[in-house]
Amino acid sequence: MTPEDRFPGPEHPDSGPRHQPDLDVLPYGTYYEPEPVAGYAGGGYEAETYSGYGGARYLEQHWPAAGPEHGHTVHAPNGQPEHPGYEPTLPDHPSPAHGGHPGARDPGAQSDDPPTIELGPPLAEPGLPYHPYPAPGPGEPPGPLYVVGDVHGYLDELRAELRQQGIIDADGHWSAGRSRIWFLGDFTDRGPDGIGVIDLVMQLAAEAAAAGGYCRALMGNHELLFLGAARYGDEPVQSTAGTASFLAAWRLNGGQQSDLERLEGHHISWLSRLPAIALEDGHLLLHSDTTAYLEYGESIAEVNDAVHDLLADEGVDEWWDCFRRFTKRFAFRGDAGPLAVRELLETYGGTRVVHGHSPIPYLTGAVHADDGMPPHVPGPYVYAEDLAVAMDGGVTMEGRLLVSRLPV
Template sequence: MSSTLRPLVIPLLVPLLLAAAPPQAAPAARRLEDAVPDTFTGVERVVAVGDVHGDVEALKEVLRLAKLIDDKGRWSGGKAHLVQTGDIPDRGERTREAFELLMRLEREALAAGGRVHALLGNHEVMNMLGDLRYVAPGELASFADQSPEPDASGTPRGLKGHRVAYGPQGRYGQWLRAHPAVVRVNDTLFVHGGVAPAVPAKTLAELNHWVRQDLFPGNPPGGAKDAQGPLWFRGYALGQEEDEARALDTVLQRFGAKRMVMGHTTDRDGKIRTRFGGKAVFIDTGLSTGYGRHLAALELRDGHVTALYANGRVELVAPAPAVAPAGKVSP
């Protein structure tokens, strides 16, 4: 073949080779036995944000407040870890946008040496299991393009697409089923509702497996629907201090932590609240517009536990002072 013909042949072959290539396989469905990372150590800065309920603009604003994203919505938090404690969907109409934002930030944070942990809340599970009591009409309609088939006559727009999207192989169902209900970052447990002492688990891996049993067919009942499971339990937020203090100490000791950070129970004054000498921290301040749009995030850094608000910072728990050796006076 002459050298003058060779350059013409290559461009002709490329599309033929691409056409002959096998189609790209769809991502494999998640399985119950898949590993779900649950423990992270050596993290310098952790920021936690509570329930979103479909308000992506409020989520963006609080992430900018915490200096985790820039003006264009890109990750700017470096090696920080963001923990979102569940309840992204329901009640607001822009749930999909909030999912997409966190999915993208997961990748960007990981590339920068940080992490985004989007935990399961009870409303994620309700949507995955077909409980649509709190799905706003516009929120449901936004999923219409996720199904190749149109909705049946007389049914709400987006019903079929929602079922596909949250299913085991759906875009958001697959993503959610890859996430834990509880993580420990440094010395802090993060969970949507709370970890009760009665949970049938001695490790976080066992606890997350128990929750995930409800999300995959063919398993015995698990902790995602259990009223005392970590997505629903409100004992530390609402229970009697004396009784719940002992329960909390038992759980913290079992899982090797010194505090627990929870969403789920909304504090209507818009402030982050602590109980039990700072061992329990409640961060559902009503972030979404439907709950008053109270912007707040929790920061854990250098032993300090700090609430971040639009009008400033409030230190909630300071590190314990160092104890001077016997016979010496600390400066």
């Protein structure tokens, strides 16, 4: 089905070992092992962020999260329905959780999308004070930059790492002031709570905006797979491995039925609009360690527009082809690896690629330890003549969920 990505893990973290099959890989780089964080030094921005409505809760308050079939009407604070007559865009082929069947479309659905998280700070609850952070002044430097590797539904591990880095507080709210953070994609599948991960990232996006920072995310191949499973279900696709479907491939690659059942319209709209590639402080941020991005455009804007247009207008086979391309991996290993990285940097800019997708234990060949212990992942993995930084710590195989401050 998808041999480059066929590493399904257990449905729950306590259901057994998460070790994965060996791959024929050799180490080509070195680890970066940061000093232990003894508290967040936020450059003077340590004050807590008020977060009355954050992320998914903000959307739920101000935009419909489900259609009329769920009996859900959104009201403004004055008690009147907000955006009367609006019904959110749902997938063309709703999942069973949406009460649909393959090929069904809600005739009343409009093409309008809900607002992006970054439209503004969250609104305060009535009766509670709201003190937004001031916007950065002219010439004021931006806050520190962080990246997060593949999460794959491991919500508790994500919260623990973000807390350890001082990005969230004990209650799970943004506490990093004007810091900036990029998630490198793959929120769902294999782990137990992918929707919980998405909700947390959306919440932090709203809270960070109120604090003068930001929380953003890239689209990974598992976002393409998850959205494809929700939209196309068992509709056949043309696969090099024979007749397949998005739903079958999603299940094969660790798809969790509970995530599909909890997927709502605002999740779909948010995921569908994630960029595929970004440039931040000289770091070219990608999900996959592949040169397939070059096939979608000669600039970052062209690549992102091409992927968004494909998801909006193209059919199941084009969507599947996009998923397959971004599932490729290991382009930056070996003697030709630096050349591949340089081609991406020369095309899109930046001085170093930072990516997720391929677990570091596969890149280093340390999938299984001789003593049977989980793979040792002390930090991000720098390789390809120091031009590439791998951030997938292998949380699905008892490695680590990595959150790291750039530059490494």
